[in-house]
Amino acid sequence: xxxxxxxxxxxxxxxxxxxxxxxxxxxxxxxxxxxxxxxxxxxxxxxxxxxxxxxxxxxxxxxxxxxxxxxxxxxxxxxxxxxxxxxxxxxxxxxxxxxxxxxxxxxxxxxxxxxxxxxxxxxxxxxxxxxxxxxxxxxxxxxxxxxxxxxxxxxxxxxxxxxxxxxxxxxxxxxxxxxxxxxxxxxxxxxxxxxxxxxxxxxxxxxxxxxxxxxxxxxxxxxxxxxxxxxxxxxxxxxxxxxxxxxxxxxxxxxxxxxxxxxxxxxxxxxxxxxxxxxxxxxxxxxxxxxxxxxxxxxxxxxxxxxxxxxxxxxxxxxxxxxxxxxxxxxxxxxxxxxxxxxxxxxxxxxxxxxxxxxxxxxxxxxxxxxxxxxxxxxxxxxxxxxxxxxxxxxxxxxxxxxxxxxxxxxxxxxxxxxxxxxxxxxxxxxxxxxxxxxxxxxxxxxxxxxxxxxxxxxxxxxxxxxxxxxxxxxxxxxxxxxxxxxxxxxxxxxxxxxxxxxxxxxxxxxxxxxxxxxxxxxxxxxxxxxxxxxx
Amino acid sequence: xxxxxxxxxxxxxxxxxxxxxxxxxxxxxxxxxxxxxxxxxxxxxxxxxxxxxxxxxxxxxxxxxxxxxxxxxxxxxxxxxxxxxxxxxxxxxxxxxxxxxxxxxxxxxxxxxxxxxxxxxxxxxxxxxxxxxxxxxxxxxxxxxxxxxxxxxxxxxxxxxxxxxxxxxxxxxxxxxxxxxxxxxxxxxxxxx
Ligand SMILES: Cc1ncc(C[n+]2csc(CCOP(=O)(O)OP(=O)(O)O)c2C)c(N)n1
Ligand code: SF4
Numbered sequence: 015x016x017x018x019x020x021x022x023x024x025x026x027x028x029x030x031x032x033x034x035x036x037x038x039x040x041x042x043x044x045x046x047x048x049x050x051x052x053x054x055x056x057x058x059x060x061x062x063x064x065x066x067x068x069x070x071x072x073x074x075x076x077x078x079x080x081x082x083x084x085x086x087x088x089x090x091x092x093x094x095x096x097x098x099x100x101x102x103x104x105x106x107x108x109x110x111x112x113x114x115x116x117x118x119x120x121x122x123x124x125x126x127x128x129x130x131x132x133x134x135x136x137x138x139x140x141x142x143x144x145x146x147x148x149x150x151x152x153x154x155x156x157x158x159x160x161x162x163x164x165x166x167x168x169x170x171x172x173x174x175x176x177x178x179x180x181x182x183x184x185x186x187x188x189x190x191x192x193x194x195x196x197x198x199x200x201x202x203x204x205x206x207x208x209x210x211x212x213x214x215x216x217x218x219x220x221x222x223x224x225x226x227x228x229x230x231x232x233x234x235x236x237x238x239x240x241x242x243x244x245x246x247x248x249x250x251x252x253x254x255x256x257x258x259x260x261x262x263x264x265x266x267x268x269x270x271x272x273x274x275x276x277x278x279x280x281x282x283x284x285x286x287x288x289x290x291x292x293x294x295x296x297x298x299x300x301x302x303x304x305x306x307x308x309x310x311x312x313x314x315x316x317x318x319x320x321x322x323x324x325x326x327x328x329x330x331x332x333x334x335x336x337x338x339x340x341x342x343x344x345x346x347x348x349x350x351x352x353x354x355x356x357x358x359x360x361x362x363x364x365x366x367x368x369x370x371x372x373x374x375x376x377x378x379x380x381x382x383x384x385x386x387x388x389x390x391x392x393x394x395x396x397x398x399x400x401x402x403x404x405x406x407x408x409x410x411x412x413x414x415x416x417x418x419x420x421x422x423x424x425x426x427x428x429x430x431x432x433x434x435x436x437x438x439x440x441x442x443x444x445x446x447x448x449x450x451x452x453x454x455x456x457x458x459x460x461x462x463x464x465x466x467x468x469x470x471x472x473x474x475x476x477x478x479x480x481x482x483x484x485x486x487x488x489x490x491x492x493x494x495x496x497x498x499x500x501x502x503x504x505x506x507x508x509x510x511x512x513x514x515x516x517x518x519x520x521x522x523x524x525x526x527x528x529x530x531x532x533x534x535x536x537x538x539x540x541x542x543x544x545x546x547x548x549x550x
Numbered sequence: 551x552x553x554x555x556x557x558x559x560x561x562x563x564x565x566x567x568x569x570x571x572x573x574x575x576x577x578x579x580x581x582x583x584x585x586x587x588x589x590x591x592x593x594x595x596x597x598x599x600x601x602x603x604x605x606x607x608x609x610x611x612x613x614x615x616x617x618x619x620x621x622x623x624x625x626x627x628x629x630x631x632x633x634x635x636x637x638x639x640x641x642x643x644x645x646x647x648x649x650x651x652x653x654x655x656x657x658x659x660x661x662x663x664x665x666x667x668x669x670x671x672x673x674x675x676x677x678x679x680x681x682x683x684x685x686x687x688x689x690x691x692x693x694x695x696x697x698x699x700x701x702x703x704x705x706x707x708x709x710x711x712x713x714x715x716x717x718x719x720x721x722x723x724x725x726x727x728x729x730x731x732x733x734x735x736x737x738x739x740x741x742x743x
Binding site for chain 2: 017019021044045048128129181182184185186187188257260261263264265337338339342349350351352353354355356358359360361362363364365366367397
């Protein structure tokens with residue numbers, strides 16, 4: 015059969031198309047972005063008119079996906095791990111409503127924080143919401159599990175989480191596809207109260223979620239994604255979750271691991287399978303990519319029973335992504351002493367592109383900060399976060415999307431003046447508008463600089479939902495139009511930008527200063543796209 | 551058969567075209583392949599690395615274990631030294647000598663390379679110049695692939711087929727230029743051997 019060479023994320027996109035989804039709903043975020051981009055560029059998906067526009071944030075994305083499921087069709091929502099925090103409200107509640115059309119939430123975790131604020135493990139959310147979680151170990155499983163997840167969701171009536179780490183998201187391998195399924199027809203949920211979480215109904219629906227839990231465990235027990243591999247040496251039993259299994263087996267090239275191994279790919283955990291491992295073996299060793307979720311569950315709180323080791327007792331590193339060397343060390347396999355790199359090498363920290371407008375904004379803002387003192391620039395997440403590093407050293411915070419405006423407001427409430435918030439156009443539409451409304455309502459003395467590069471640049475130059483309307487949005491929210499100011503971030507406008515910021519700083523109230531110039535990478539990307547479109 | 555390759559460079563240098571050519575070649579031959587890439591933050595002028603593994607048997611890990619890489623193929627000299635811990639004692643380094651200087655304090659590496667060449671097999675090639683000489687300054691990465699090809703356990707004809715399949719959409723002339731660059735790189739390494 016013909017194999018295609020696909021990234022883990024692409025395998026998930028292809029599987030969702032082949033499983034007959036009618037829509038993908040997402041907000042960009044590394045390493046999940048390319049799932050949606052793959053569907054956006056796929057011929058079959060386009061001919062079927064599968065919904066693929068970016069949503070404003072992860073919460074709107076997941077709610078839209080649930081709406082499509084309500085209407086009977088299959089839908090997928092995709093986000094990075096921290097995106098699920100933004101969507102946590104709908105995520106927890108849709109576990110209780112359950113689904114009508116199959117619904118899969120694909121969450122890409124980022125152990126080692128290659129491009130994220132933290133390395134939280136989404137399996138905890140799955141457990142918290144009491145829904146099934148699939149965790150593939152390779153690209154083919156990423157495809158097969160996603161393909162099967164929609165039917166599984168319809169069979170159980172629950173949303174299914176697909177959880178992948180960066181390493182699998184951004185690694186390529188050959189993948190064999192399955193037959194393309196038709197889309198579902200529109201049909202209403204059978205139970206008319208299924209989606210009405212009034213407390214009286216909510217209690218009933220929650221009880222039925224609880225009642226399904228034993229069945230979920232049984233399904234995990236039978237699942238082809240959970241496997242028990244026999245081993246002769248019973249001194250140790252090994253549990254590997256997702257890609258951790260690969261790192262174990264890499265150390266046994268002839269597939270001759272002497273210990274019994276349970277490979278986990280589907281949650282809730284298969285209890286009987288794990289009990290059998292515990293009964294057969296003297297000790298347990300747990301390897302999981304992420305937080306020690308399984309390790310904590312199996313660990314012996316009072317230390318009277320079976321010893322469990324893993325990330326918590328130092329057998330594996332407490333944080334960061336795993337690799338084959340970690341497993342080798344934990345299992346006492348000897349290694350050749352590797353050559354070390356000369357210590358004269360220097361790093362290449364990421365920096366703003368040549369010609370980036372964010373530079374011009376920071377250069378102007380720095381002139382003001384030199385006058386009023388540091389410690390008052392609340393920033394946000396995007397390319398402009400590089401303003402935290404030399405040569406700028408301008409910004410003092412970067413916490414979660416939207417927190418620039420709201421944290422600056424809190425500091426202003428505490429008595430700090432002047433305060434500055436600096437936020438990108440996409441971050442502003444993602445979750446800055448509500449904070450701005452708080453400022454307007456309370457007439458906060460705040461200077462909000464919106465760096466509008468007409469793109470979601472950090473994640474690869476996707477279209478931003480702002481679409482050149484930021485000043486209109488701010489006016490609509492209630493900002494006084496005379497304190498909505500515009501500038502073009504260019505070197506030649508330096509003095510003008512400084513004086514606009516200075517004028518607004520002296521105003522006691524809400525000022526919004528918008529710097530608008532398109533991201534140079536986005537311009538290059540669109541040019542290239544135009545060229546290829548012309549050639550075709 | 552297996553070849554584990556660390557591909558190194560700086561964001562924007564396009565190391566993935568090398569990976570794509572080898573990937574297409576491996577797929578044509580029904581070999582197994584895994585190739586882990588760097589996306590995101592590090593692409594903006596930062597260091598990028600890709601682990602490329604090709605074998606005639608299934609491959610477990612997406613990451614190459616330390617001390618197991620058969621080849622470090624780097625399109626930038628300093629980057630060729632960053633991942634030495636992955637190199638097998640019997641492995642080779644093939645690196646471009648054209649520096650990519652986007653930082654201050656770029657170290658002088660001549661002495662380091664001299665010392666290292668006593669321990670491991672190193673091919674240092676000015677791929678940018680050779681690409682220019684062969685008429686396509688943009689094909690420096692294919693010169694690098696050619697220079698590395700004697701260390702890769704895939705037959706040359708199959709790699710060339712891979713190159714053809716990834717540049718096909720850009721027309722015959724581009725394909726030819728890239729194949730020519732590949733041969734120029736290969737000739738350089740063979741002359742040194
Ligand atoms: C909740 C959440 N979703 C997604 C991301 C990933 N992400 C990081 S920055 C960014 C958007 C940046 O766009 P913008 O604010 O316009 O700034 P730019 O990068 O264009 O300068 C995104 C989507 C994140 N960190 N957190
Ligand atoms: S991608 Fe765009 S916004 Fe980001 S640094 Fe480059 S030019 Fe600036």
